[in-house]
Amino acid sequence: MSSIENGEELEFAIRAAANQARLKAGLRGHYDVIVCGAGASGSVVARRLAENPDVQVLLVEAGGSDEAETVLDPAQWPLNLGSERDWGFMATPNPHLDGRALPMSMGKGLGGGSSINVMVWARGHRSDWDFYASESGDPAWGYDSVLDIYRSIENWQGSPDPAYRGRSGPVWVQPSRDPSPIALAMLDAAEEIGIPTFDHPNGAMMEGPGGAALTDTLVRDGRRQSLFRAYVHPWMDRPNLTVLTGTTVRRVIFEGRRAVGVEIVHEGRISTVRATLEVVLSLGAIHTPKLLMHSGIGDREELGRVGIPVLQHLPGVGGNLQDHVAFCCIWEYREPVAPRNTGNEATLYWKSRPELEAPDLLFCQVEFPVPSERTAARGAPSHGWTMFAGLARPASRGQLRLTGADPASEMVVDANMMSAPADMESALACIELCRELGNARAFAPLVARESLPGPLAGDAMKQFVRESAVTYWHQSCTAKMGRDERSVVDASLKVYGVEGLRIADASIMPRVATGNTQAPCAVIGEQAARIIRRAHRI
Numbered sequence: 001m002s003s004i005e006n007g008e009e010l011e012f013a014i015r016a017a018a019n020q021a022r023l024k025a026g027l028r029g030h031y032d033v034i035v036c037g038a039g040a041s042g043s044v045v046a047r048r049l050a051e052n053p054d055v056q057v058l059l060v061e062a063g064g065s066d067e068a069e070t071v072l073d074p075a076q077w078p079l080n081l082g083s084e085r086d087w088g089f090m091a092t093p094n095p096h097l098d099g100r101a102l103p104m105s106m107g108k109g110l111g112g113g114s115s116i117n118v119m120v121w122a123r124g125h126r127s128d129w130d131f132y133a134s135e136s137g138d139p140a141w142g143y144d145s146v147l148d149i150y151r152s153i154e155n156w157q158g159s160p161d162p163a164y165r166g167r168s169g170p171v172w173v174q175p176s177r178d179p180s181p182i183a184l185a186m187l188d189a190a191e192e193i194g195i196p197t198f199d200h201p202n203g204a205m206m207e208g209p210g211g212a213a214l215t216d217t218l219v220r221d222g223r224r225q226s227l228f229r230a231y232v233h234p235w236m237d238r239p240n241l242t243v244l245t246g247t248t249v250r251r252v253i254f255e256g257r258r259a260v261g262v263e264i265v266h267e268g269r270i271s272t273v274r275a276t277l278e279v280v281l282s283l284g285a286i287h288t289p290k291l292l293m294h295s296g297i298g299d300r301e302e303l304g305r306v307g308i309p310v311l312q313h314l315p316g317v318g319g320n321l322q323d324h325v326a327f328c329c330i331w332e333y334r335e336p337v338a339p340r341n342t343g344n345e346a347t348l349y350w351k352s353r354p355e356l357e358a359p360d361l362l363f364c365q366v367e368f369p370v371p372s373e374r375t376a377a378r379g380a381p382s383h384g385w386t387m388f389a390g391l392a393r394p395a396s397r398g399q400l401r402l403t404g405a406d407p408a409s410e411m412v413v414d415a416n417m418m419s420a421p422a423d424m425e426s427a428l429a430c431i432e433l434c435r436e437l438g439n440a441r442a443f444a445p446l447v448a449r450e451s452l453p454g455p456l457a458g459d460a461m462k463q464f465v466r467e468s469a470v471t472y473w474h475q476s477c478t479a480k481m482g483r484d485e486r487s488v489v490d491a492s493l494k495v496y497g498v499e500g501l502r503i504a505d506a507s508i509m510p511r512v513a514t515g516n517t518q519a520p521c522a523v524i525g526e527q528a529a530r531i532i533r534r535a536h537r538i
Ligand SMILES: Cc1cc2nc3c(=O)[nH]c(=O)nc-3n(C[C@H](O)[C@H](O)[C@H](O)COP(=O)(O)OP(=O)(O)OC[C@H]3O[C@@H](n4cnc5c(N)ncnc54)[C@H](O)[C@@H]3O)c2cc1C
Pocket: 036, 037, 038, 039, 040, 041, 042, 060, 061, 062, 063, 081, 105, 106, 107, 108, 109, 110, 111, 112, 113, 114, 116, 117, 118, 119, 120, 121, 122, 247, 248, 249, 250, 282, 283, 284, 285, 287, 472, 473, 474, 475, 504, 505, 506, 507, 516, 517, 518, 519, 521
């Protein structure tokens, strides 16, 4: 970066900090729209609404700033796990995983998940979006419409492909630069076993049976470009966008059936802020349903169990919890190969059975060993690479439950992974494909041996599945969009049965998207902002 750019950036940082300090000092009692949660989707909603200078937007975030090397240096992402930037959810012990309780990290702080994640940009499959359109009954959620949104939000840095990729949007997307030889070996291995490779993973590859490509990442000039950085950061000097960190939303306040504001904990005190137009929940797939329930919206029996008065019976709140489960297969290097960029530079999608309409397996290569706490004991190497071999279309569904009426109480996260028998069949196919890939000739110059799982058969491989399973951190679908009795929001993301309340985050996915989830969350944010602007002519 030139010294002029450096100087401009410094000047902007000073101006933005002064503006935000002034806005916080003069915190208003009401805003036009209150966006709760500055994560992947909330950042998009807040920025798009604040583009209208006449609209006063309050963006409330429980966590803190994203100014930290562990956030901004792409290689340091693993250091955020278990830190103060992680909500640190734990799933309940799972009998389908041999009693293991999995950590379920989610981002806490500006950018939410997009500030601690692995920076992969993956759009989802054509069939995901067409499914969302059919579930919601609105073609605006269909693939063709969403493709336009993706083109408009990307600032794509790879070879031009105007049918799929845009170049003038806020989200800087680049292919992995100067990738590790192990990532290139993965593409060669894919071709060797008959899986096609693509110039990039976010176009034709996600319209058919799948394929392999170098990963697209949200990294610019060697720094993480979270969705907060892409959308809100450049707007921090605007007088109509207040970004309030260290502030926890406790519940939505209603007058009758209309959401009129939120109750927050700010500087240790409980207070309320009113919204003249709308409240938007973007707290992620665990805290959005939690907040709904603490505000009286949820399953009548579940609320009654802990003594929360029911405002609106919606039995689907907190149900339908989905996530991608991954099984970590590991190969030992002949000679250590240092990870490059984000340490995850190649990706692959494929089908476990030829008759499927879309890929149901998702593979991300990680350039260091990542055993589970159980499989580490089986002998993971000190130098090696891992395939995060995962189920892109899991059949299992989890459930969130309340532990008390107090908004400060924690949720029970019953992730229930691998409970559906079909998932074990897919997992075995997934690991088989993973081993075929990892043991292909293309890896031979770099790899000494397969460390995990090795050639296990029958029950032994099923036990490996149970011991190696981890989350891909794609928690979603707990306040799904749709039209059945388990749906929580309609096609316009409005919560059923009340007014003035919408949800914009991973909770609304009717089914988890086929790939990594932050790009779909950006689209959900864009859709929400468009809908709100249209609804209020703002
Ligand atoms: C370790 C990790 C790695 C991942 N890797 C990838 C990847 O490489 N690519 C990818 O596409 N996806 C990845 N994901 C998933 C992706 O980041 C998430 O799907 C995405 O961030 C979800 O967006 P969201 O808007 O639903 O919620 P979030 O981004 O989680 O945002 C929710 C926000 O709300 C805030 N909040 C919650 N409760 C409250 C409250 N009561 N009051 C105020 N604020 C609150 C949170 O602090 C957070 O900032 C990863 C996630 C993790 C955790």
